[in-house]
Amino acid sequence: MTMIALLLYRTVADHLVPWAMTLATRMLARSLNMPEPLVHSTGDYVVAQVIAFEHGIGRSLCPFRLARVLRAWWRGRH
Secondary structure, eight states: OOHHHHHHHHHIIIIIHHHHHHHHHHHHHHHHTOOHHHHHHHHHHHHHHHHHHHHTHHHHTOHHHHHHHHHHHHHHHO
């Protein structure tokens, strides 16, 4: 990468991304008529629930794992 590209990337990563996240959070909070801190904590809760699901039931519902189980079952029947 050239120095200009690296400088541009650093500028975007350091300044524009946090600004865009703040703007998106404010817009979501206004559209839901909720205070911003509640939007943040609700987002954290949703992420925690998704991670718990993926590590629990979601792991057994993995399409690759289901395909292996179905292939083994199909071979066992014939």
